[in-house]
Amino acid sequence: MTISEENYIKVIYHLSLVSPKGVNTNAIAGMLDTKASSVTDMMKKLSDKDLVSYQKYQGVTLTDKGLHSAKMIVRKHRLWEVFLVDKLGFSWDEVHEIAEELEHIKSEQLINKLDAFLGFPVADPHGDPIPDAKGVIKKIEKQLLSEVEINASFHCVGVKDSSTDFLKYLDKQKIALGSVVKVIDKEDFDDTLTVEIDGKRLTISNKIANNLYVQ
Amino acid sequence: MTISEENYIKVIYHLSLVSPKGVNTNAIAGMLDTKASSVTDMMKKLSDKDLVSYQKYQGVTLTDKGLHSAKMIVRKHRLWEVFLVDKLGFSWDEVHEIAEELEHIKSEQLINKLDAFLGFPVADPHGDPIPDAKGVIKKIEKQLLSEVEINASFHCVGVKDSSTDFLKYLDKQKIALGSVVKVIDKEDFDDTLTVEIDGKRLTISNKIANNLYVQ
DNA sequence: TTTTATTTTTAGTTTTGTCTAAATTTAATT
DNA sequence: AATTAAATTTAGACAAAACTAAAAATAAAA
Structure with missing residues (x-):
């Protein structure tokens, strides 16, 4: 190919x-x-x-063949993203472009060794699942922050939109994967949320809440 | 490019x-x-x-411009080889082909971060020098094993021929970079060497000695 | 159900990097 | 110095992946 x-x-x-x-x-x-x-x-x-x-x-x-190929490409892309963030210290908004190139490196042995080196991660830096060597994708249970009930606590597990702008916003607000989010209040008029993230109180637009996955 | x-x-x-x-x-x-x-x-x-x-x-x-480009490609190739061997556990005869692909990944930031992650190595797994970010190549002092005096001790620092066959031969004889080599005797007729490698006595053809660098 | 708008496909070009075959230049030999 | 051999370049063609412009099919609207 x-x-x-x-x-x-x-x-x-x-x-x-x-x-x-x-x-x-x-x-x-x-x-x-x-x-x-x-x-x-x-x-x-x-x-x-x-x-x-x-x-x-x-x-x-x-086709089945095409689907398998696609999963292998996605697998490579996401494993390289983990490498770039975890090992080389890139931030999560910088890695997509580079991974777009790395995903085309051919060797299957390379990607399986990389997988092992990274400790067989199940998700990339944006929370998207990584297909295993056979193409099996472990489904990550998640809800949009905009859709959860009030007064419950969650963990951030992923982003829906992974544009640079959105990721930079999250960095600025110190929201990262793993952060603990508690929904304090929801404004009826425009669905703006008042949340507590890692103990800090914050106001969040519906657009933001609609692009953040929690569990 | x-x-x-x-x-x-x-x-x-x-x-x-x-x-x-x-x-x-x-x-x-x-x-x-x-x-x-x-x-x-x-x-x-x-x-x-x-x-x-x-x-x-x-x-x-x-041209100067072309020379600099070439050094940056060689830099990338050799850094990726170090990564493949040191971090992913490939053997030195397996990495060339994969590095041929990886050397074309564009990001300069990537390669400099990789360099740091690897601890700024000066040589690749075959002993070939790695140009630094500016293109400067630290010359590695070395002699061919076929040309050193008898009864002196050296360290293996590189290979001239890095074909799979030669590298596999070295693996089989347990000769690696860093091995200590002492030349015991040299046959006048065909320049066959008797050497001691990491304490073990071995007979080596001139062709072998002519492709192994020591220091 | 026509008519109009949108989407998709075909037909014909372009660019990149390659090829073959022929022509040209340089090097080697007699 | 003339001839032969080798190396190099030109000319023309091709495949991959893109494009533009026109034609055809489908979907939407009157």
């Missing part, structure tokens, strides 16, 4: 999680910052390689 | 160490397993980018 093919497979995988019935050409083009016509060309190629099942105008889904 | 351009620059760098007056088109083609005509095409491109100075039929040399 070329790097380009791998990127397509990965994007189809992520879009499939939202629209499992079939992924649109335009959606893929949008994610890869390319044109719909280029996507069509690539779908033919991936279809020939039995990585996707594709029928003209009907959208595309991953 | 594309991966292909980087590979050309790297090869020209290595060949320059042997023929500093100018590197031949065919030599480059041989190293990259490509055709002379492809090399010519690429030389034009690299020349346009001021990475090599190239005159038709006259061979090619790296």
Whole structure:
């Protein structure tokens, strides 16, 4: 598989999680910052390689083979992110771009040794689950902070939006994975939350609460 | 720089160490397993980018800019090799191929953090020197085992040939970097050596001795 | 149910890096 | 010095992955 093919497979995988019935050409083009016509060309190629099942105008889904490939790419991406944060001291908003390159390094032995070196982590620095060597993904139980009951305590376990802006906001507020969050109050008008994070009181917009996973 | 351009620059760098007056088109083609005509095409491109100075039929040399790029690629390659051996437990004959891919990962911050994580090593697992962040290469004093005087003791500090076959031979004989070698005797007829390595007596052909660096 | 709008595909180009085959230049030999 | 051999370059072509513009299919609206 070329790097380009791998990127397509990965994007189809992520879009499939939202629209499992079939992924649109335009959606893929949008994610890869390319044109719909280029996507069509690539779908033919991936279809020939039995990585996707594709029928003209009907959208595309991953075959078993394609799904497995996608999981292996995601596995690599997330393991490298753990490496970058845990071992090299990068912050969680800096690692995505570098992992986008590292995820295309071929050796399976490398990734399994890396996995062991990192202590077989189950989640990346953003709380997203890491597929194991067979592609099995351990589901992480989680709720959005915007949806939990008042007066209960939780742990931060992940982010939905992992954009730099959002991650930097969390850093500024000293919110990290593992932080203890207690919801004190919820404003009826705009769903603004008053929370206590690691003992510190804070006001949080609904948009924030809607992008933070807790358990 | 594309991966292909980087590979050309790297090869020209290595060949320059042997023929500093100018590197031949065919030599480059041989190293990259490509055709002379492809090399010519690429030389034009690299020349346009001021990475090599190239005159038709006259061979090619790296410019200052090209030399610096080459050293940064070599730096990355060798640092990743150290990582693979020291941290992930690969053996020294397994790492070259993987490092060939890793050397093309772009981030400068990544490589400098990796350097620090590894403790700023000065040599890779084969004893080859690692350029620092500025491109400075600390010269490692070394002699070929085939050229040292009899009855003196040395440490293994590197290999000249780093082919899998040779490295596996060394593994089998329990010769590693750091091993203490004492030359007991040299056969006049074919320069076969009798040596003591870490206390164990061993007979070594001239071809072996000619590919092992000691200090 | 037509008509209009949107999405998707086809057809034809472009760029990068490669190739083959032919032409040219340099080096080696007689 | 002339000829042969080797190395190098040019010319033209190809595959991968992208693009633009036009055509076709599907979905939405009147």
